[in-house]
Amino acid sequence: MIRTSQRAGLFLMFCAFLLSGPTTLAQEAPRVMGEPVPHEQVLSTERYQDCGLHRRAVNASVSHRPSPKQNHRASATIEVDYGENFTPEAEDAFERAVEVWETHISSPVSIQVQASYESLREGALAVAGPSNFYRVDATGNGELDVFAGDALTDAIVGEEANPQEADIIVRVNSQMSDWHFGPGDAPAGTIDFTSVALHELGHGLNYVDLFSVDNQGTGEYSSDTDGGSRILGVYDRQVVSDEGGLSFRALTNTSFYPNPSDELGSALTSNRVFFRGEASETSAELGTGLALTRLYAPRQFSGGSSIAHLDEDTYQSETRNALMTPIIDQAETNRLPGPIMCGQFRDMGWPLGVGCEQYFQDLFAVSVQEVEGQNGSLTLSWSEQDEANIQEYIVDRRYFGEEFEAIKRVGASEVTGSSLTVEDLGLGAFEFRLRWVRENGATVSSPERVRDTITVRDVATTISSRDEQGRGTIDLAWTVPPGTSADFAYRIERRTGEGGSFQPVATVPQDGDASDEQSKQYAVEGQTPGRFEYRIRAEDENGNAVTSTAREARIDFEGDVYALGPYPNPVRETASFDLTARESQSVTVEVYNTIGERVYRDQREVRAQDPSFLSIDASQWASGVYFLRLRDEASVGQTKK
Structure with missing residues (x-):
C-alpha cells in the first residue's frame, strides 16, 4: 500500500456503480473497445449519494475478522492516495480493509484508490465507486462482452486502461463522532470504520447494479446515452426473480420484463430477487443453505440499497455473509467479504485470491519452496478447508514439459502442517500439481500448477595461480544434486566485462547417475586480466537444459x-x-x-x-x-x- 497526498481530481458522489460483463474470464487476448465512459453518463450520481449503507443504533456485538493464524499471500496490489484531511488513525483503519481485499481478489494491475475524509450529508457513512466504465472485448473476437468499471476492466485486460485517473473513488464522512478506528472489535455504541471501508471498496470493485424504479413504479436498467443503447451489466445478468415452484426468470429477459416496464418495477420490489451463478450458488449453500443468494429488494425501492446489497433479514450480523447487507449495527465488526460475496465476484469475472478461493476448493494456495540444506528436494505447501475430509494426497510431476506422472502418494495421517517434501529430484525444470482423494473415494485435482527449477549449486570461482604475464588460472567448482540423470553434461560458459553474451569454454561430462550429491571442478588456464562471469549450463541428451546463476571472477593488474x-x-x-x-x-x-x-x-x-x-x-x-x-x-x- 502507498500513502501519499491527495492527488488532483474530482470527488464523485456515488457508491454502487454499474457495470456489465461476462460471467467467465477471457480465453484470448482481451482489449478495451472505445473510450472510457464517465460514471455520470451511465447513471445519475445523486442516486448513490448515501451508498445505501445505513447505521442502526443497536449493539450487535459480533465479530468476523481474519484469523491471525491465516497467512494468505496478497494476489492484488491496492494503492491508496489519501486526502490531506485523513487522520493517521483513519488511514490505519482503511489500510486494514485494503489488506483484506488484496488477499481476496487477484489482479496483475495495481488498483488505484483516491480516498478523502470530509463532511458528507447527514446519515451518509461513506460513498464509493469506480471512476469510469469501459466496453471490453473479453474474448478477443471483436465484439463487446463486458461493460466494466476500472478495476475489473484492468483485471480482465491485464493492463491499466486509464493510468491518468484513479480506479476507485472513496469519500468517508469525517463528521461521525462514533467511528471505531482500532484493530480490535468495535465496542458498544460505535461503528467500525474498517468494516465500512471494506464494504465501500467492494462497491468500487464492481458490486453494483443498473436497476431503478421511478415514482410511478416503472422499472428499468440504464442506457448508454453516448450510443443510445441499453447497457446490460454483468451483475444485472445474474439477477433473477423467483416465480414460484423453483422457477426463476432473469430480470434482463425482455420477453417477460420489457425495459422499461411496470412488470420490471414490480419484480424489483417483490422481495423475491436472487443472484444466480455457479460460484455464488456453491457459496450460498455454505451459509444459510438457500439454493440462491437472496438480494435486498424491499417493497419500496431504495436507490443505492435495493438489489446492490444482500438481504438483511437473511444474512443478519451474526452470519459471515453480513458485510454487503444495507445495514451495519453498532459494535458490528465485519472484516471479511464472506463466501457469498466471493462467489458473486467469481461469477462476475473477478480472478480470486486465496481468501476467496478457500470456499471453492478442498485445497488451495499451493506453493513450492526449496528445502534448506537439502539440495535437489522441494516442498509443496498448501492451505486446506477445515472439513475437507481428505484421505490421501498425490503429487504429480511434469519434467521439462513432458506428461504428468505421479511421484508420491501419502496417506492423510502421514501429513503434518499441510506440506509434502519430494526428495532427490535431480536437475530439471519441474511443474507440480496436487491431487487428493476424498472420504467418498473421489479424486480431485487442484487447478493450480506450481513450477520450480533445480540447477547446479554452490558455483564458486577461485583464482589459484598467475603466470609471468599476469594471466590467471580460475578454478571452477559446483555441486550436482542427487537424483540427476547420467544424460547430463555440464557446459562452462563465460561472459567478459559488464555486458555481452555468454560463450562456451569447455564441457565436463557426468560420471553416472548422481544417487548422491556430486562435486565437480574445472580449471580455466591462461585467463587474461579483467572481469568475467562464469556459469554452468547443464544439458541432457534431449537438449533439455537448466543454467546456474553466474559467478564473477576478477583478475587484477597493475596500472590503469x-x-x-x-x-x-x-x-x-x-x-x-x-x-x-x-x-x-x-x-x-x-x-x-x-x-x-x-x-x-x-x-x-x-x-x-x-x-x-x-x-x-x-x-x-x-x-x-x-x-x-x-x-x-x-x-x-x-x-x-
Missing part, C-alpha cells in the same frame, strides 16, 4: 591499462594483443622501433575490465626489436618490449 601479448612471439606478419583497462576510457596504442621512430599509432575505446582484441599488421616492418606503448587519458600506462 594492460596489454597481454604479442602472440605469436616472435611476430611474423601480425602482432595480436588483448587490451584491458581498469576504467572505461580511450587508450592510445603506439609502436616504436629501437631508434625511436613511431611505426604504428591507433586510438581504441576500451571498456572497463573487458579485454578487447587488438591486431597490428607487421608484415612491412624490418626484423628487429620493437616497443609497444599504451597511453591512457592521463599518462603513459605501459611499455612492452
Whole structure:
C-alpha cells in the first residue's frame, strides 16, 4: 500500500456503480473497445449519494475478522492516495480493509484508490465507486462482452486502461463522532470504520447494479446515452426473480420484463430477487443453505440499497455473509467479504485470491519452496478447508514439459502442517500439481500448477595461480544434486566485462547417475586480466537444459591499462594483443622501433575490465626489436618490449 497526498481530481458522489460483463474470464487476448465512459453518463450520481449503507443504533456485538493464524499471500496490489484531511488513525483503519481485499481478489494491475475524509450529508457513512466504465472485448473476437468499471476492466485486460485517473473513488464522512478506528472489535455504541471501508471498496470493485424504479413504479436498467443503447451489466445478468415452484426468470429477459416496464418495477420490489451463478450458488449453500443468494429488494425501492446489497433479514450480523447487507449495527465488526460475496465476484469475472478461493476448493494456495540444506528436494505447501475430509494426497510431476506422472502418494495421517517434501529430484525444470482423494473415494485435482527449477549449486570461482604475464588460472567448482540423470553434461560458459553474451569454454561430462550429491571442478588456464562471469549450463541428451546463476571472477593488474601479448612471439606478419583497462576510457596504442621512430599509432575505446582484441599488421616492418606503448587519458600506462 502507498500513502501519499491527495492527488488532483474530482470527488464523485456515488457508491454502487454499474457495470456489465461476462460471467467467465477471457480465453484470448482481451482489449478495451472505445473510450472510457464517465460514471455520470451511465447513471445519475445523486442516486448513490448515501451508498445505501445505513447505521442502526443497536449493539450487535459480533465479530468476523481474519484469523491471525491465516497467512494468505496478497494476489492484488491496492494503492491508496489519501486526502490531506485523513487522520493517521483513519488511514490505519482503511489500510486494514485494503489488506483484506488484496488477499481476496487477484489482479496483475495495481488498483488505484483516491480516498478523502470530509463532511458528507447527514446519515451518509461513506460513498464509493469506480471512476469510469469501459466496453471490453473479453474474448478477443471483436465484439463487446463486458461493460466494466476500472478495476475489473484492468483485471480482465491485464493492463491499466486509464493510468491518468484513479480506479476507485472513496469519500468517508469525517463528521461521525462514533467511528471505531482500532484493530480490535468495535465496542458498544460505535461503528467500525474498517468494516465500512471494506464494504465501500467492494462497491468500487464492481458490486453494483443498473436497476431503478421511478415514482410511478416503472422499472428499468440504464442506457448508454453516448450510443443510445441499453447497457446490460454483468451483475444485472445474474439477477433473477423467483416465480414460484423453483422457477426463476432473469430480470434482463425482455420477453417477460420489457425495459422499461411496470412488470420490471414490480419484480424489483417483490422481495423475491436472487443472484444466480455457479460460484455464488456453491457459496450460498455454505451459509444459510438457500439454493440462491437472496438480494435486498424491499417493497419500496431504495436507490443505492435495493438489489446492490444482500438481504438483511437473511444474512443478519451474526452470519459471515453480513458485510454487503444495507445495514451495519453498532459494535458490528465485519472484516471479511464472506463466501457469498466471493462467489458473486467469481461469477462476475473477478480472478480470486486465496481468501476467496478457500470456499471453492478442498485445497488451495499451493506453493513450492526449496528445502534448506537439502539440495535437489522441494516442498509443496498448501492451505486446506477445515472439513475437507481428505484421505490421501498425490503429487504429480511434469519434467521439462513432458506428461504428468505421479511421484508420491501419502496417506492423510502421514501429513503434518499441510506440506509434502519430494526428495532427490535431480536437475530439471519441474511443474507440480496436487491431487487428493476424498472420504467418498473421489479424486480431485487442484487447478493450480506450481513450477520450480533445480540447477547446479554452490558455483564458486577461485583464482589459484598467475603466470609471468599476469594471466590467471580460475578454478571452477559446483555441486550436482542427487537424483540427476547420467544424460547430463555440464557446459562452462563465460561472459567478459559488464555486458555481452555468454560463450562456451569447455564441457565436463557426468560420471553416472548422481544417487548422491556430486562435486565437480574445472580449471580455466591462461585467463587474461579483467572481469568475467562464469556459469554452468547443464544439458541432457534431449537438449533439455537448466543454467546456474553466474559467478564473477576478477583478475587484477597493475596500472590503469594492460596489454597481454604479442602472440605469436616472435611476430611474423601480425602482432595480436588483448587490451584491458581498469576504467572505461580511450587508450592510445603506439609502436616504436629501437631508434625511436613511431611505426604504428591507433586510438581504441576500451571498456572497463573487458579485454578487447587488438591486431597490428607487421608484415612491412624490418626484423628487429620493437616497443609497444599504451597511453591512457592521463599518462603513459605501459611499455612492452
